[in-house]
Amino acid sequence: MNVLESIRCQRAFAFTSLFVLAVFSLPPVAGAQQNWNATVSGQSHDMAKQAVAFLPNEFWIHAGDSITWTFASGDVHTVSFLTTGQVYPFDFTQGCPPVSASGSPFDGSTCVSSAPSVLGQNFQVIFPTPGNYEIVCLVHPDMFGVIHVLNSSAALPYDQDDYDDQAEDQRQALLEDLGPHRGHQHSQHSMPAMLSAKVISHTKAVTAGFGDIVATAGGQQALSVVRFFDGSIQIHAGDTVEWTNHDPALGHTITFGTVPADLFDPSCSPSCTVSTDADGALHATITSTSQNVHSGAIVALLEDEPGAPQGPVFPPTRFRVTFPTAGTYPYVCAFHDNLGMDGTVTVLP
Numbered sequence: 585m586n587v588l589e590s591i592r593c594q595r596a597f598a599f600t601s602l603f604v605l606a607v608f609s610l611p612p613v614a615g616a617q618q619n620w621n622a623t624v625s626g627q628s629h630d631m632a633k634q635a636v637a638f639l640p641n642e643f644w645i646h647a648g649d650s651i652t653w654t655f656a657s658g659d660v661h662t663v664s665f666l667t668t669g670q671v672y673p674f675d676f677t678q679g680c681p682p683v684s685a686s687g688s689p690f691d692g693s694t695c696v697s698s699a700p701s702v703l704g705q706n707f708q709v710i711f712p713t714p715g716n717y718e719i720v721c722l723v724h725p726d727m728f729g730v731i732h733v734l735n736s737s738a739a740l741p742y743d744q745d746d747y748d749d750q751a752e753d754q755r756q757a758l759l760e761d762l763g764p765h766r767g768h769q770h771s772q773h774s775m776p777a778m779l780s781a782k783v784i785s786h787t788k789a790v791t792a793g794f795g796d797i798v799a800t801a802g803g804q805q806a807l808s809v810v811r812f813f814d815g816s817i818q819i820h821a822g823d824t825v826e827w828t829n830h831d832p833a834l835g836h837t838i839t840f841g842t843v844p845a846d847l848f849d850p851s852c853s854p855s856c857t858v859s860t861d862a863d864g865a866l867h868a869t870i871t872s873t874s875q876n877v878h879s880g881a882i883v884a885l886l887e888d889e890p891g892a893p894q895g896p897v898f899p900p901t902r903f904r905v906t907f908p909t910a911g912t913y914p915y916v917c918a919f920h921d922n923l924g925m926d927g928t929v930t931v932l933p
């Protein structure tokens with residue numbers, strides 16, 4: 585053995601010793617517990633386009649690691665982990681319930697959920713136990729992903745830089761999704777046919793949002809455009825306007841006057857009602873600019889779930905308002921007013 589070989593041999597031995605020492609001195613859960621970073625949602629500068637997504641929506645981490653999610657849009661979302669068998673709650677404001685503290689551990693046995701959160705807030709979850717855990721947003725059922733928590737000795741396929749790249753790629757793919765119905769140059773003619781509005785005379789159509797759901801291997805993400813298209817329109821006294829929602833992922837409201845406490849159900853005051861037309865559409869008549877008329881949540885018809893019983897055609901997908909009186913009638917989406925989702929109906933004599 586020459587000198588060089590001797591040095592190599594010593595080095596190899598030294599490295600081997602260190603390696604053996606390292607392997608056998610570590611506890612079963614790796615001591616070097618890592619925090620990973622991810623983003624919840626994204627938006628265009630004008631907030632019209634919302635990436636309704638966990639970015640990225642699939643992670644491989646070690647048991648004992650944590651992930652910190654940073655919220656990045658003006659629309660509310662939650663970071664939530666339900667237990668197996670738990671029913672996805674109707675009321676997202678209460679978390680599991682209740683809302684969990686940031687830094688809570690999730691091992692599949694007890695639900696963990698952030699509060700509904702917006703731009704600048706963050707929420708951390710620690711994953712002490714190997715398993716595959718679905719992450720959901722309690723506000724948006726079409727927004728979910730999966731966290732693979734592996735034994736601490738397992739090799740991980742990606743590092744933080746890779747996840748940052750994936751997050752940015754997914755964000756851009758959603759926000760720059762420019763198909764035939766995308767972008768700012770919306771005209772009524774480019775929107776999907778609004779059949780009932782076309783065949784009912786003296787009825788004008790407004791599209792209350794549209795969007796797309798895309799799948800990744802780990803879950804689903806959505807693009808939602810939170811705007812009324814042709815939302816500021818002129819009509820004549822006696823005409824009717826019909827709003828429909830073309831977004832599979834988000835509900836919207838059409839709200840004139842004061843926003844009511846109950847956003848999900850239709851309401852009208854004072855002394856008026858929201859009725860139901862023969863085709864299931866909700867219908868109100870506004871006789872004065874001081875009236876408060878609220879559609880409740882208007883959504884695109886929901887898909888059936890395998891294993892779930894067939895229900896009635898629900899919820900309402902169309903909202904009609906008849907305007908007998910000339911005047912200017914501003915309205916908002918009560919869910920997305922803060923993102924700039926509003927319009928005006930100008931009623932000429």
Ligand SMILES: [Cu+2]
Pocket residue numbers: 793810835836837917918919920921925
């Ligand atoms: Cu909305």
